[in-house]
Amino acid sequence: MEYEVVIGLEVHVELNTKTKIFCGCSTEFGGAPNTHVCPVCSGMPGSLPVLNKEVVNKAISVGLATNCEITRNSKFDRKNYFYPDNPQNYQISQLYYPICRNGYVTIPAKGGSKQVRIHEIHMEEDAGKLIHDPVTDDTYVDFNRSGVPLIEIVSEPDMRSADEVIAYLEKLRETIQYLDASDCKLNEGSMRADVNISIREMGSEEFGTRTESKNLNSFKAIRRCIENEVNRQKEIIESGEKVVQETRRWDDEKGVSSPMRSKEDAQDYRYFPDPDLVPIMVSDEWIEEIRAKQPEFKDEKKVRYKEMYGLPDYDIDQITGSKKLGEIFEGAVSAGADPKKVSNWLMVETMRLMKENDMDADQLKFSPENLAKLVKLVDSKEINNSVAKEVFEKAVFLDDLDPVQYVADNNLSTKADSGELEAVVKKAIEANPKAVEDIKNGKGKAVGAIVGYVMKEMKGKCDPGEVNRLISQLLK
Ligand code: ADP
Ligand code: MG
Ligand code: ZN
Numbered sequence: 318m319e320y321e322v323v324i325g326l327e328v329h330v331e332l333n334t335k336t337k338i339f340c341g342c343s344t345e346f347g348g349a350p351n352t353h354v355c356p357v358c359s360g361m362p363g364s365l366p367v368l369n370k371e372v373v374n375k376a377i378s379v380g381l382a383t384n385c386e387i388t389r390n391s392k393f394d395r396k397n398y399f400y401p402d403n404p405q406n407y408q409i410s411q412l413y414y415p416i417c418r419n420g421y422v423t424i425p426a427k428g429g430s431k432q433v434r435i436h437e438i439h440m441e442e443d444a445g446k447l448i449h450d451p452v453t454d455d456t457y458v459d460f461n462r463s464g465v466p467l468i469e470i471v472s473e474p475d476m477r478s479a480d481e482v483i484a485y486l487e488k489l490r491e492t493i494q495y496l497d498a499s500d501c502k503l504n505e506g507s508m509r510a511d512v513n514i515s516i517r518e519m520g521s522e523e524f525g526t527r528t529e530s531k532n533l534n535s536f537k538a539i540r541r542c543i544e545n546e547v548n549r550q551k552e553i554i555e556s557g558e559k560v561v562q563e564t565r566r567w568d569d570e571k572g573v574s575s576p577m578r579s580k581e582d583a584q585d586y587r588y589f590p591d592p593d594l595v596p597i598m599v600s601d602e603w604i605e606e607i608r609a610k611q612p613e614f615k616d617e618k619k620v621r622y623k624e625m626y627g628l629p630d631y632d633i634d635q636i637t638g639s640k641k642l643g644e645i646f647e648g649a650v651s652a653g654a655d656p657k658k659v660s661n662w663l664m665v666e667t668m669r670l671m672k673e674n675d676m677d678a679d680q681l682k683f684s685p686e687n688l689a690k691l692v693k694l695v696d697s698k699e700i701n702n703s704v705a706k707e708v709f710e711k712a713v714f715l716d717d718l719d720p721v722q723y724v725a726d727n728n729l730s731t732k733a734d735s736g737e738l739e740a741v742v743k744k745a746i747e748a749n750p751k752a753v754e755d756i757k758n759g760k761g762k763a764v765g766a767i768v769g770y771v772m773k774e775m776k777g778k779c780d781p782g783e784v785n786r787l788i789s790q791l792l793k
Contacts, residue, residue, distance in 0.1 A: 318555070319519040320345065322547050323527075324482055324512060325474035328489060329467050330499045331443065331507040337464035339366030339409065339594075341398075345465070346505070350448075350459035358442075358464030360404025365593055372466040373416065373597060375498040376440050377607050378651045379468060380417030382492045382614065383435050387604055391416045393440075393595040396586045401458055402445040410469075412588045415439035416597070422492070424484040433485050434473040441467050474513065474524065479543040483536050486510060495612050495640050503534050512539060515545045515560070523552070526560040530567050530574060538569040545574060550620050618643055626656040635664050639678035644669075646686025654692035662688060666706060670714050683717040691720040701780050705731050731779045738771075738779055742787040745770040756792065764788060 337344055340357035356364035380387055393416045395407040420435035445463040449456050470489065476482050490501040490508060500574035501508040515527035532547060533539045545567075550560050561577040613621070615637045622633045638645050644662055649659040671678065691713055695705045704724075712723035724730055745767045746753055764785065771784050 320509040320516040320547075320551060321519050321521070322543075323474050323515045323517060323524055323614055324475055324478075324543065325527075326470075326472045326476070326482065326485065326513070327511040327529075328472075328486070329509040329511075330379075330468045330470065330489075330493060331509075332372055332466040332468060333497070334369055334371045334466055336369055336373065338369050338372050338440070338466035339464055340448050342464065348461055350457070350461065353461040354463070358404075359460050360406070360463075362791055366409065366591075368594060368597070369466065372440055373599075374607060375466075375496070376416045376438060376468050377599070377604065378496050378611060379470070379493055379498055380420060380438050381604070381608055381611060382496060383417075383420040383422050383438070383470070383489075385417035385420030385435060385438060387599055388414050388416055388418060389599050390414065391599065393591040393594045394588045395591050396441075396588055398586060399585055400444070401456070402463070403449050404445065404460060404463060408442060408444065409591055409594070410441035411439035413590070414596075420717075422485065422488045424481060424488050426481055426484065428635060431475075431481070433475045433481070436471045436473050438468050438470050441469060443467050474515075474527075479540045481510065482539060482543060484537065486539070491615050491638075494679075495614050497640070499613075500677070503536070506534070509534075510539060512543065512546075514543060514550070516547060516550050516554070525554075526561065526562050528562065529564045531577065532566050532568075533563060538567060541572060542567040542574065543570065545572065549574070566721070612640070626650070626660075628656060628660055632657070632660045632664060635668075637659055641678040641681055645683070645685045645688065647682065649689040649692070652686045652689035654689035655696070658692045658696075659688060662692065662709065666709055667714065670710060683713045685722055687713045687717055694720055694724060698780050698783075699709060699730055700724055701731050701777070703777050704731065729778060731783075738775065738783065739791075741771050741774045742767075742784060745774065746788065746791060753792065 341356050342352045342355050387786040393409050394412040396410045397407040397436050415437040417438035421432040423430050443462050443465040445460040493499050493501050512530045513527045515525035517525040530542050564577040566577045567574045618637045619633050636642050650656050694700050708720050712718040712720050749767050751765040752766040
């Protein structure tokens with residue numbers, strides 16, 4: 318039998334506001350446990366939440382970017398459950414009137430593109446964190462994360478493969494990063510996806526019973542989990558059994574999933590409107606104010622880069638992969654550097670060093686002006702390519718130093734006295750009689766030995782083109 322895979326996602330994204338959603342505590346990650354807490358976010362009786370307007374701004378900006386309707390009269394509800402990382406014994410969330418509804422994003426798919434519909438986006442608060450000590454068997458709780466703002470983006474069950482799921486998540490991540498609403502890191506938990514999976518006979522109209530998989534902290538884990546779950550459901554159906562609706566935990570190390578809780582254990586959250594918070598009335602002006610500040614998104618930027626700079630599609634895709642790279646690119650080009658050369662520095666050396674230093678593009682700190690100066694130093698043959706790589710890494714990439722100054726201070730210019738270079742080339746020819754003979758016998762490649770000798774003598778501070786020219790001149 319042939320099956321169709323049906324997937325819908327619930328994606329939590331931590332918003333990068335300075336302070337928490339209902340109090341003034343810092344949202345900064347990594348502080349000592351329980352140092353970013355107050356009576357509100359540690360659930361003290363009698364404390365009162367006050368909504369952080371910036372959370373609403375960011376939620377609306379994500380909603381506009383994903384073609385949602387903005388709910389004009391939105392409010393918060395209490396989701397009641399007991400858990401030690403949840404100090405109020407309820408989470409403030411939105412059930413009845415989520416801030417955004419009925420949107421969609423367009424993703425690349427087989428044979429072109431497709432739309433994945435978004436059912437809703439709602440705002441809520443994050444919980445604290447439990448830390449278990451396996452030695453003493455004690456559990457500790459850290460409330461620093463309690464009250465950090467989240468949005469939950471709920472899709473319709475519109476995805477049909479792991480590829481579409483990854484494409485959808487990449488699209489959300491790219492959009493939200495461009496909006497500067499979150500860094501969306503799966504491995505650090507600022508983006509978390511719960512994946513609802515079912516299968517049905519190809520051509521069938523009805524949905525099959527779904528399971529929900531949690532604990533997925535990389536695209537790779539998501540893909541493996543989907544493949545595993547689809548096979549598991551096929552085996553169940555083919556052996557004549559029924560898939561049970563349940564939540565499952567994916568163990569990426571072992572490559573297996575296990576049940577966490579079934580529908581029967583599903584909690585009744587006894588939702589009710591939060592009486593401590595006033596409704597949020599969103600006016601046309603408010604929406605327009607946010608719309609006016611929306612950035613140029615990746616798709617728009619790609620079209621513009623193609624028209625303005627005529628770069629290859631591959632380059633454009635890489636450079637627009639993050640807002641920051643695009644900013645550096647445009648800055649360096651407007652400082653007068655050649656677009657294709659700037660693009661090469663970003664795609665090759667910058668990306669290599671980012672990987673080596675385990676950095677993201679938003680952590681890059683060099684200025685476009687200094688990159689432009691470096692490109693011009695190479696163009697004017699002031700330095701050659703290998704020296705340029707060194708100057709880029711040591712001066713520009715690491716410390717954002719002026720490369721012109723750096724080249725002067727470290728005496729790296731290749732425009733050394735040409736008499737000196739000629740003398741070294743002469744010496745190299747004398748020292749490599751075998752290569753000279755080979756060249757005279759038509760083995761052009763032998764010149765490499767002489768060039769290598771010169772480069773070594775000159776410690777790389779010369780232009781290989783000039784060296785080649787001098788060699789053929791002297792050999793004539
Ligand atoms: P619940 O309220 O039980 O969480 P929802 O209707 O909110 O259920 O759906 C949660 C998520 O599950 C949504 O992203 C939705 O697209 C997805 N989903 C619903 N039904 C199916 C199904 N049969 N197969 C796959 N995904 C589904
Ligand atoms: Mg749900
Ligand atoms: Zn607080």
